[in-house]
Every structure is written in C-alpha cells, then in structure tokens.
Amino acid sequence: MLMVFLLIWRNKIKWCGSPLFYNQGSAGGIIAFRYTKLVHATKNFSEKLGGGGFGSVYKGVLSDSKTTIAVKKLDGAQQGEKQFRAEVSSIGLIQHINLVKLVGFCCEGDHRLLVYEHMLNGSLDGHLFKKSNNVDAVVLNWNTRYQISLGIARGLSYLHQSCRECIIHCDIKPENILVDAAFVPKVADFGLAAFVGRDFSRILTSFRGTIGYLAPEWLSGVAITPKVDVYGFGMVLLEIISGRRNSSPEISHSTESSSNSYQHHEYFPVQAIKKLHEGDVKSLMDTQLHGDFNLEEAERVCKVASWCIQDSEFDRPTMSEVVRVLEGLQEIDIPPMPRLLAAMMEQSDAATSM
Incomplete structure (x- = not known):
C-alpha cells in the first residue's frame, strides 16, 4: 500500500504516492517520526491536553532530547488525511514567533500524527x-x-x-x-x-x-x-x-x-x-x-x-x-x-x- 511521501521542493511541501522515507536528522527540517516512538513518548497517549474537530492532542517527551512535545493524533481516515496534508503543508516550513512550530509528523499505515512544540500555558x-x-x-x-x-x-x-x-x-x-x-x-x-x-x-x-x-x-x-x-x-x-x-x-x-x-x-x-x-x-x-x-x-x-x-x-x-x-x-x-x-x-x- 502506498503511503504519502513528503517532497520538499522550492520551499513548498509537495505530496506524491511513494513509500515514506524517514529522515530524523535533517537540519532545520521537520522530522518524520515512527509511530512506535510517539507511542513511547506519550506513554501510549495517556495525558490528553485537548481536542478539536479532527483529533486529540497529547503531551509527550522525546527520550533522546528530553524535549516536551504536543502530539496531535488525527481521527477519521479521509477527513484526517485532508487535515494532515493541510496542516503539514501550511506550517512545515514557516517560522515566525507567533506561529506554532511544527516539529515533525508521522504517516504510517492508518496513523497520522502531527508533532508540535509544547506550549506550557495551553490555549487562550x-x-x-x-x-x-x-x-x-x-x-x-x-x-x-x-x-x-x-x-x-x-x-x-x-x-x-x-x-x-x-x-x-x-x-x-x-x-x-x-x-x-x-x-x-x-x-x-x-x-x-x-x-x-x-x-x-x-x-x-x-x-x-x-x-x-x-x-x-x-x-x-x-x-x-x-x-x-x-x-x-x-x-x-x-x-x-x-x-x-x-x-x-x-x-x-x-x-x-x-x-x-x-x-x-x-x-x-x-x-x-x-x-x-x-x-x-x-x-x-x-x-x-x-x-x-x-x-x-x-x-x-x-x-x-x-x-x-x-x-x-x-x-x-x-x-x-x-x-x-x-x-x-x-x-x-x-x-x-x-x-x-x-x-x-x-x-x-x-x-x-x-
């Protein structure tokens, strides 16, 4: 089964049907996480921070860097994929102090997750x-x-x-x-x-x-x-x-x-x-x-x-x-x-x- 592959080209994220290649070390880029790593980081999605129309957000900690993250787990196959594509392509390469930073993503089988920097004080x-x-x-x-x-x-x-x-x-x-x-x-x-x-x-x-x-x-x-x-x-x-x-x-x-x-x-x-x-x-x-x-x-x-x-x-x-x-x-x-x-x-x- 083909999975979505992110191709960064001309400063814009493009999508095409190819196997997903994981690159967890590209400087300045977003990280493609394996699902098992995010399960471990969130302690099996045990601490819920909030939720929205397309999924729930969970607190996690990356074991290698001790970085606190917020993992958004998208619900619904088709609608979730649209959400996933829009969100990654919108902010994957955008850097601004007043825009939340996308750390990485996971697209593995039916799992689609977005990994953000964690905001200590939550939402407004x-x-x-x-x-x-x-x-x-x-x-x-x-x-x-x-x-x-x-x-x-x-x-x-x-x-x-x-x-x-x-x-x-x-x-x-x-x-x-x-x-x-x-x-x-x-x-x-x-x-x-x-x-x-x-x-x-x-x-x-x-x-x-x-x-x-x-x-x-x-x-x-x-x-x-x-x-x-x-x-x-x-x-x-x-x-x-x-x-x-x-x-x-x-x-x-x-x-x-x-x-x-x-x-x-x-x-x-x-x-x-x-x-x-x-x-x-x-x-x-x-x-x-x-x-x-x-x-x-x-x-x-x-x-x-x-x-x-x-x-x-x-x-x-x-x-x-x-x-x-x-x-x-x-x-x-x-x-x-x-x-x-x-x-x-x-x-x-x-x-x-x-």
Missing part, C-alpha cells in the same frame, strides 16, 4: 474563560492581553502577506491560540488552512470555521479572502476585552431563584460597538481586571475589533493595518454599526419593550 480560551476546575489558568492582566492581541495580529499578517503563498487560517478562535511560558501567543491548528496564489485574491473551499467567528461571506458560499481571518480576529479581540464568550449570557448575582439567574443578554459585539459610540468602553472591560487597564489602549482595541467585524470584507482592515494600529503607528476612526448587528439590536430592543 483556558485563561480568558477560566473554569473553576482549571487551577493552572491565571487571570491575564491588561498588558498581557494587549501583547497577545498584537502577537496574534503579527502572526496573521505574516501568513497573509509574507509567505510565498497567502495562507488563510480559516478558523481563528481562542482555542487555536496557544500561549508559551512567557504568554507569547502562537497561532495554531492549521487544519482548515487554504492557500491563495499571489495571482489570485479569492479561493473556494468547502470547509467552514467555527460558529461565532464566521464572517458573513462564509454563509453566502462565495469564494473567501484573508478577510475571513480578520473577522475571526475581531471576534477574538472582543473576547479578550470582556473575558467571556461573545454569545454567553451574563450571570446575575442576585439571591433570586435559579430560574431568574440569567439576565436579559445583549449580544456582546452589538453592546461593544454601541458603548464605543457612547464613549463608554470602560463598561465593556473584564471585571476581573478590577479597573486596572490602559483606557487609550482599550479604546484602540475596541475600535480595531469593531472594524474587523464589519459586514463587508471591503470595510475591514488588512492584518498589516491592524498591526500598525495596535502598535500606535496609525489612527482609525470609530466604525459604523454593521447592518447585521444593527438588525440584531433592533430585534433585541423590540423584545425588551414587549
């Missing part, structure tokens, strides 16, 4: 939406949140504009942002990534990202551009500001019965742009910050986020423009309320007045 969602049973998660201070926002923007800008081919991540969300020991963010999970040749501006794909981070054009079925990542990034920025899911209800701390424990909830992106127009960004901030944040930076982040989630892709900034704004090198105006969000606001107001 674990810190933003801290769960009571996650004792290791810390409340991120404002400076850390701002630097994480800037780092994600730099990583996406690199993917969109500095690679040989433009790479659209297609699934930007807190679960796909890892943070290292120093809380430097790393964009991860390139399984849905799409390539756009430099001679083209759009690409058709059957994949969809995650509900809550999907740009409106996903739903219309048109060919996508890097602006779908810009939209997802905007949604993530709003969650970094508030410390909660954009669509989650706010819990009331009243002593009333549990049936009344949830207050009427306004979709947070609607609330954010409305408060931005009213000059009241302060009320949007995560209460766990206890008021300790830079208001100018908070307003800047809120403006950027609001521009990023505009209905039309043409109204959204590029990620390089986002980087310049977050670095304080470029000013932006207060954006309009997107039509879709305005419609939601009208429906919410109507329901409240009934």
Whole structure:
C-alpha cells in the first residue's frame, strides 16, 4: 500500500504516492517520526491536553532530547488525511514567533500524527474563560492581553502577506491560540488552512470555521479572502476585552431563584460597538481586571475589533493595518454599526419593550 511521501521542493511541501522515507536528522527540517516512538513518548497517549474537530492532542517527551512535545493524533481516515496534508503543508516550513512550530509528523499505515512544540500555558480560551476546575489558568492582566492581541495580529499578517503563498487560517478562535511560558501567543491548528496564489485574491473551499467567528461571506458560499481571518480576529479581540464568550449570557448575582439567574443578554459585539459610540468602553472591560487597564489602549482595541467585524470584507482592515494600529503607528476612526448587528439590536430592543 502506498503511503504519502513528503517532497520538499522550492520551499513548498509537495505530496506524491511513494513509500515514506524517514529522515530524523535533517537540519532545520521537520522530522518524520515512527509511530512506535510517539507511542513511547506519550506513554501510549495517556495525558490528553485537548481536542478539536479532527483529533486529540497529547503531551509527550522525546527520550533522546528530553524535549516536551504536543502530539496531535488525527481521527477519521479521509477527513484526517485532508487535515494532515493541510496542516503539514501550511506550517512545515514557516517560522515566525507567533506561529506554532511544527516539529515533525508521522504517516504510517492508518496513523497520522502531527508533532508540535509544547506550549506550557495551553490555549487562550483556558485563561480568558477560566473554569473553576482549571487551577493552572491565571487571570491575564491588561498588558498581557494587549501583547497577545498584537502577537496574534503579527502572526496573521505574516501568513497573509509574507509567505510565498497567502495562507488563510480559516478558523481563528481562542482555542487555536496557544500561549508559551512567557504568554507569547502562537497561532495554531492549521487544519482548515487554504492557500491563495499571489495571482489570485479569492479561493473556494468547502470547509467552514467555527460558529461565532464566521464572517458573513462564509454563509453566502462565495469564494473567501484573508478577510475571513480578520473577522475571526475581531471576534477574538472582543473576547479578550470582556473575558467571556461573545454569545454567553451574563450571570446575575442576585439571591433570586435559579430560574431568574440569567439576565436579559445583549449580544456582546452589538453592546461593544454601541458603548464605543457612547464613549463608554470602560463598561465593556473584564471585571476581573478590577479597573486596572490602559483606557487609550482599550479604546484602540475596541475600535480595531469593531472594524474587523464589519459586514463587508471591503470595510475591514488588512492584518498589516491592524498591526500598525495596535502598535500606535496609525489612527482609525470609530466604525459604523454593521447592518447585521444593527438588525440584531433592533430585534433585541423590540423584545425588551414587549
């Protein structure tokens, strides 16, 4: 049975049907691991770090170097292979401080695994939406949140504009942002990534990202551009500001019965742009910050986020423009309320007045 063979040619990973040759010593390249070695490194996949739509991630240690790794074990034969090909070809040769580093892979029989550098602090969602049973998660201070926002923007800008081919991540969300020991963010999970040749501006794909981070054009079925990542990034920025899911209800701390424990909830992106127009960004901030944040930076982040989630892709900034704004090198105006969000606001107001 033929297995997939990786051929590195012209700085791009190519695939062809040939036996897989293992090379565990090429300098600067990714490593082809044998399955038995990864079984041993992960203690038979006993310590699960997390999971996604295509597989689970396990912690491991390479016995020869004592290097801690994160091994992603892909599920599903056909879908897993698509994920595998996309992920390896997307980031195998890309090096950037804000993109997760692919150490190696395994393609042996039905086994398909991806080996990454291990991120000590896990994914961003674990810190933003801290769960009571996650004792290791810390409340991120404002400076850390701002630097994480800037780092994600730099990583996406690199993917969109500095690679040989433009790479659209297609699934930007807190679960796909890892943070290292120093809380430097790393964009991860390139399984849905799409390539756009430099001679083209759009690409058709059957994949969809995650509900809550999907740009409106996903739903219309048109060919996508890097602006779908810009939209997802905007949604993530709003969650970094508030410390909660954009669509989650706010819990009331009243002593009333549990049936009344949830207050009427306004979709947070609607609330954010409305408060931005009213000059009241302060009320949007995560209460766990206890008021300790830079208001100018908070307003800047809120403006950027609001521009990023505009209905039309043409109204959204590029990620390089986002980087310049977050670095304080470029000013932006207060954006309009997107039509879709305005419609939601009208429906919410109507329901409240009934």
